[in-house]
Structure formats: C-alpha cells, structure tokens
Amino acid sequence: MKGGEYFRLDPACLIKLPPDSELFMLPHRAPVGFDPETGRYEELDHDPGSRKREPCYAVAAFLAPGYTAVYSASYKEKGRPRLLPLFSYAAVAFYRGQFYAGGVRVDRERRQRLEGMDVGLIKKNVRSFRKVFPKNRLVRHLETCALVYGCPAAKNFFLKRYECPLPVSPTCNAMCIGCISYQPGGACPPVTQPRIRFIPDPEEVAEIALFHIRAVKDPVVSFGQGCEGEPLMAGDVLEEAVGLIRRSTAKGVINLNTNASRPDVVRRLFNKGLDSMRVSVNSLREPFYAAYYKPRGYGFKDVVASIKAAKRAGGFVSLNYLVMPGFTDSVEEADALLRFLGRMNIDMIQWRNLNYDPLAYFRKLNVRIERNAMIGMDTLIRKVRDEYPEVMHGYFNPSKQRIRRARTAKKDPL
Numbered sequence: 001m002k003g004g005e006y007f008r009l010d011p012a013c014l015i016k017l018p019p020d021s022e023l024f025m026l027p028h029r030a031p032v033g034f035d036p037e038t039g040r041y042e043e044l045d046h047d048p049g050s051r052k053r054e055p056c057y058a059v060a061a062f063l064a065p066g067y068t069a070v071y072s073a074s075y076k077e078k079g080r081p082r083l084l085p086l087f088s089y090a091a092v093a094f095y096r097g098q099f100y101a102g103g104v105r106v107d108r109e110r111r112q113r114l115e116g117m118d119v120g121l122i123k124k125n126v127r128s129f130r131k132v133f134p135k136n137r138l139v140r141h142l143e144t145c146a147l148v149y150g151c152p153a154a155k156n157f158f159l160k161r162y163e164c165p166l167p168v169s170p171t172c173n174a175m176c177i178g179c180i181s182y183q184p185g186g187a188c189p190p191v192t193q194p195r196i197r198f199i200p201d202p203e204e205v206a207e208i209a210l211f212h213i214r215a216v217k218d219p220v221v222s223f224g225q226g227c228e229g230e231p232l233m234a235g236d237v238l239e240e241a242v243g244l245i246r247r248s249t250a251k252g253v254i255n256l257n258t259n260a261s262r263p264d265v266v267r268r269l270f271n272k273g274l275d276s277m278r279v280s281v282n283s284l285r286e287p288f289y290a291a292y293y294k295p296r297g298y299g300f301k302d303v304v305a306s307i308k309a310a311k312r313a314g315g316f317v318s319l320n321y322l323v324m325p326g327f328t329d330s331v332e333e334a335d336a337l338l339r340f341l342g343r344m345n346i347d348m349i350q351w352r353n354l355n356y357d358p359l360a361y362f363r364k365l366n367v368r369i370e371r372n373a374m375i376g377m378d379t380l381i382r383k384v385r386d387e388y389p390e391v392m393h394g395y396f397n398p399s400k401q402r403i404r405r406a407r408t409a410k411k412d413p414l
C-alpha cells in the first residue's frame with residue numbers, strides 16, 4: 001500500500017527481510033491482498049485457515065537501519081483505530097520459507113547492526129567509563145540510553161566505534177507530529193525515547209567527544225539525537241563545546257543533526273569548527289513541511305538560510321529525508337526534491353524511514369495522491385543519481401574517509 005492505494009508487489013521491489021528487522025502485528029487493521037481469481041484487492045476479515053473464523057491482522061516490517069521502505073504494509077482500518085506507535089511499517093511478504101520486505105538498501109555500513117554489539121562488553125565498559133568519567137552527567141545519561149532504551153548510537157559510544165551521540169537540549173521549537181521524544185498526550189502515541197532533562201556543560205560534552213575521537217580510527221561525533229529536543233536551542237553550549245574540541249584536535253567529523261531553524265547559530269557553529277550538518281525534512285514543500293513540523297518562531301525559509309550558511313562556510317550538508325512511500329515518491333514531491341538539489345548544492349541524502357502511522361500521515365498532511373502519480377522510490381533514487389551523480393546516498397552520517405571515498409568515485413556506490 002502507498003497512501004491508501006493498493007499495489008501488487010513487484011519482486012524487483014522485494015528484499016530478503018534484513019537481519020535486525022522486526023515484524024509488527026497491526027491491531028484493528030485487516031490485511032488486504034490481491035486475489036488472482038477475482039482480480040481484485042480483497043480485505044481479509046478473518047483467518048482463512050481457522051474453522052472458528054478467528055480474526056486476523058495485518059503485519060508490517062520495521063526495517064533495520066540502512067534500509068528504506070518502498071511500500072507500506074497493505075491494510076484497511078477497522079473503525080477508527082488508535083494511531084500506530086512511532087515506528088515505520090514496511091510491506092512484508094512470506095514466500096517459500098523466507099520473509100521479504102518492500103524495501104531498498106541505501107547504506108552498506110554495519111554501524112547499527114546488532115550482531116556487532118556485544119552486550120557483555122557494553123556493560124563492562126559502562127562500569128569502566130564510570131571510573132574514567134566520575135562526574136560527567138552526559139555519560140550517565142548515555143548509560144540509560146544504551147542499557148534501557150537500546151539506543152544503537154549510545155551502544156557504539158560504549159563500544160568505542162563509529163559515531164558518538166552528544167545530546168544537549170531538553171527543548172525544541174517545533175512540534176513534529178512524529179517526534180519520538182515528545183508527544184503532547186491524549187490520543188497521541190507514546191514517545192519511544194524521553195528527552196534529556198538537563199543541558200550538559202560544554203566541558204562535559206567536549207570531554208566525551210574528545211575521548212571518542214581519540215579512541216576511534218575514523219570517528220564522527222553528533223549533536224542532535226533521538227533523546228533530545230533541538231540542539232540549536234542550546235546554541236551557546238554547542239558553540240563552546242565545538243571550540244573546546246577543535247582547540248584539541250582537528251581529527252574526526254563534528255556533526256549536527258538538526259531542524260536547521262536558526263541560521264545565525266549554524267553560522268557561528270561552522271566558524272568554530274563544525275564539519276557537517278544533517279537537516280531533517282519530511283518535504284521540500286513549505287505547506288507539507290509546516291503540517292508535519294508545526295514550527296514555532298521559524299519557518300522553512302530559515303531552514304534554507306541555514307543550509308546556505310553551512311555551504312558558505314564550506315560545510316558538508318546532508319538531507320535527512322524522512323520517507324513515506326506514496327508521498328515522497330509522488331511526482332510533485334520528487335520535482336520539489338530535484339529542484340531543491342539543483343539550488344542548494346546538497347552533499348548527501350539520507351533516505352530514512354518516517355516513523356508514523358502510514359494512513360494517518362496522509363490525513364494529517366491533508367493530501368491525497370493519485371496512484372499513477374506515485375513513481376516509486378527506486379525510480380526517485382535513480383533520477384537523483386542520474387541528475388546529480390555527485391550527491392551521496394546513505395543512511396548514516398559519513399566519516400571523513402567515507403566522504404573521501406565517495407568523492408573519488410564518479411557516482412556514489414549505494
């Protein structure tokens with residue numbers, strides 16, 4: 001399904017369900033499938049294998065990091081069900097003893113693969129880091145992220161590899177409908193990771209960033225995490241922390257994941273030594289951006305101004321492009337993306353799944369898209385690669401070596 005339209009799954013859009021993916025049952029949602037005998041899409045209101053006509057439900061796949069959904073699971077809502085929790089819901093199929101999903105691999109790095117994460121070693125390092133950082137509140141916070149919420153970025157910090165998370169901000173100037181760290185309550189789904197409750201000192205931030213940079217061969221450290229609000233709200237702390245890090249070392253990438261709402265702060269951060277910025281957007285069209293982000297005190301023009309400031313400073317800019325099958329690959333959104341790439345000199349697109357109830361997303365954005373206006377995520381990615389071969393594609397914030405490798409290749413290998 002894409003935006004309420006049903007499709008027969010093309011084998012070319014199916015991948016073997018990647019390791020670390022999860023299967024979800026979707027309550028109050030009946031599966032819809034294509035019946036070759038009637039030639040119609042049929043809703044299953046009970047389990048056809050059960051004599052007692054037991055109910056059955058649709059199933060979706062939450063794809064492992066590095067994979068992007070190209071179709072949502074196919075279902076019909078029964079009544080007015082509660083919103084689905086804040087995850088993504090890719091189509092899943094079962095064929096000859098193997099699960100398949102409607103998805104595409106966009107990043108080959110194993111950064112967040114669970115099989116490389118030795119839980120015993122994480123626990124051991126949590127204990128030893130307590131001795132190394134006895135007073136650092138940020139390390140205590142990351143312990144909870146790693147051990148309670150299973151955050152892969154926090155686990156990687158304790159494993160001394162890849163990208164180190166640097167959450168700083170308890171507040172935000174947006175009210176994204178799919179924010180995983182804040183929901184206003186009522187009928188909204190629960191948060192998956194509550195926000196940090198304090199603003200760390202610049203010294204606490206710099207201490208763990210420098211520790212990670214020195215311990216890892218090709219490191220990245222990143223502001224802007226799932227367990228916080230918007231890091232630009234703590235701009236002074238970021239500025240001082242970046243200054244402290246860069247006074248000690250030029251090694252590694254200092255990255256900012258952000259809503260890019262404050263161009264003046266972005267400018268100051270790049271002046272201090274920030275290397276890259278990943279800007280999250282669900283759409284490159286202002287009305288749909290505003291419907292999802294509900295920005296307060298800033299607008300899409302500030303996002304554009306922040307990107308321009310970063311590029312002027314020589315920074316590396318990624319789009320964290322939040323993908324919803326049927327919307328992202330619609331003709332109009334695809335055109336908006338291609339125009340934006342032409343205008344803004346974006347370095348990379350991170351094709352990330354938007355964690356939101358698929359049907360509710362179209363209702364919230366108040367948009368209906370004709371099925372023949374959905375060109376397909378594979379076609380969209382191909383168009384971008386053809387028109388802008390220099391743009392990198394992926395899922396994770398790239399390290400210096402990864403950027404160097406991509407720039408020496410003519411076209412970024414997916």
Ligand code: SF4
Nearest residue numbers: 172174176179229259
């Ligand atoms: S910008 Fe980020 S922190 Fe702020 S509401 Fe949106 S998802 Fe949440």
